[in-house]
Amino acid sequence: MSEDRKNVVDMAGARLDDDHILSMYIDNELDAGRTVALLERLKAEPTLRARLSQLEANDSLLRKLYKQRHQAVPSQLATMLRADNGVLFGATRFKRWAAGAIAASVATIAVVMSLSQTNTFNPMTMDQQLASALEGSASQASGWVPLDKRRDFRSVLTFPAADGRWCREFLLAHDESHWRGVACRDNGTWVNQVMGSEVFLEQATQYKPAGADADEKVARFIDETAVDIALGPQEEAVLIQRGWISY
Amino acid sequence: MASLTAQQRQDLIEELPRLKRFCLSLTSDPTDADDLLQITVERLLEKGMPADAHVAKWAHRVCRNLWIDEIRSRDVRNRYAQSESVSEGAGTTAANTDESVQLDRVAVAMQKLPPEQRAALVKVAVEGCSYAEAAAVLEVPIGTIMSRVARARKALAEDLEWSVEREA
Numbered sequence: 001m002s003e004d005r006k007n008v009v010d011m012a013g014a015r016l017d018d019d020h021i022l023s024m025y026i027d028n029e030l031d032a033g034r035t036v037a038l039l040e041r042l043k044a045e046p047t048l049r050a051r052l053s054q055l056e057a058n059d060s061l062l063r064k065l066y067k068q069r070h071q072a073v074p075s076q077l078a079t080m081l082r083a084d085n086g087v088l089f090g091a092t093r094f095k096r097w098a099a100g101a102i103a104a105s106v107a108t109i110a111v112v113m114s115l116s117q118t119n120t121f122n123p124m125t126m127d128q129q130l131a132s133a134l135e136g137s138a139s140q141a142s143g144w145v146p147l148d149k150r151r152d153f154r155s156v157l158t159f160p161a162a163d164g165r166w167c168r169e170f171l172l173a174h175d176e177s178h179w180r181g182v183a184c185r186d187n188g189t190w191v192n193q194v195m196g197s198e199v200f201l202e203q204a205t206q207y208k209p210a211g212a213d214a215d216e217k218v219a220r221f222i223d224e225t226a227v228d229i230a231l232g233p234q235e236e237a238v239l240i241q242r243g244w245i246s247y
Numbered sequence: 248m249a250s251l252t253a254q255q256r257q258d259l260i261e262e263l264p265r266l267k268r269f270c271l272s273l274t275s276d277p278t279d280a281d282d283l284l285q286i287t288v289e290r291l292l293e294k295g296m297p298a299d300a301h302v303a304k305w306a307h308r309v310c311r312n313l314w315i316d317e318i319r320s321r322d323v324r325n326r327y328a329q330s331e332s333v334s335e336g337a338g339t340t341a342a343n344t345d346e347s348v349q350l351d352r353v354a355v356a357m358q359k360l361p362p363e364q365r366a367a368l369v370k371v372a373v374e375g376c377s378y379a380e381a382a383a384v385l386e387v388p389i390g391t392i393m394s395r396v397a398r399a400r401k402a403l404a405e406d407l408e409w410s411v412e413r414e415a
Binding site for chain 1: 256
């Protein structure tokens with residue numbers, strides 16, 4: 001190829017070889033006069049045409065590489081940016097790759113309170129008020145929806161799980177305590193999946209003490225569960241209106 | 248400096264995918280790219296940006312400076328990135344295998360490029376930025392972008408060892 005690259009064009013004082021010219025042509029950065037000249041050469045020089053094809057094919061592979069392998073953005077980053085007041089809900093359109101389908105019996109995580117204290121508030125409890133809030137409340141960046149005299153609720157985001165369920169990340173405030181959790185809608189019933197970080201839930205009936213940061217656990221759960229990005233506010237509103245039936 | 252405004256946060260959320268690709272173009276390793284992206288977001292949250300700042304440009308600038316100051320000084324192992332594809336039903340057809348091999352070769356070839364060429368090429372060929380846009384983000388003259396992109400393409404072509412005879 002090098003012996004064919006005799007055509008050097010002066011561009012603002014810089015002498016450019018064919019590869020530079022072809023590169024600018026690919027990027028639509030070649031001026032009209034030089035584009036016409038190049039097109040004439042491409043008609044007459046098969047070697048030059050082949051070189052252009054090579055460069056364009058490599059670009060195509062590069063775009064494919066980045067699209068297929070390097071799209072994922074850690075979900076906690078968007079969460080970090082939304083974590084304060086005024087952050088708009090509409091999360092960026094980035095793909096999340098699911099680690100695998102979530103089995104119905106998957107347990108993991110949550111429950112902060114000691115379960116030996118029967119009169120202690122259990123944030124993992126899914127009662128009518130919480131279920132109703134999950135069913136009908138729009139996600140928001142700030143503000144609370146009162147559940148009862150002692151609890152307030154805020155939905156943070158809604159996302160699809162790999163197993164086909166809709167899940168919602170939410171905040172729950174009880175007196176002076178706050179929890180962050182995720183609940184998923186299973187055949188019309190909301191089930192808490194993760195909350196806080198002190199107890200692992202196994203098959204919705206057993207609890208074990210554990211220790212980890214609540215936010216980290218929730219973020220990890222979302223990271224491993226979500227098959228796509230969180231819904232935008234309009235999409236979420238439509239889904240809620242349709243009774244969580246996606247078409 | 249003021250903390251990020253709500254609009255800046257939203258703009259930054261929307262910029263995250265492009266910022267991720269930029270991080271990858273700098274580090275050439277997905278894990279390091281995630282680290283750099285995380286640090287960049289943390290720095291932006293911590294330091295904020297001017298109210299009239301162009302969010303994308305500012306974020307890219309912070310990211311690049313962090314890479315220069317912090318990532319370069321780390322003991323970064325040169326790992327080859329593994330595919331993140333979860334196309335479980337893709338099967339193992341010959342076409343898929345061939346394409347995967349091609350993408351592997353391109354990934355390796357990209358790792359060999361100088362970081363500044365890699366960043367310029369990703370900005371232009373993958374992100375679709377004009378030379379002027381790429382120059383503004385990377386804070387170099389337009390002519391430098393033109394040169395880096397052309398040299399990167401040339402290096403890739405030579406590394407991938409595609410010949411005119413094979414195409415014919």
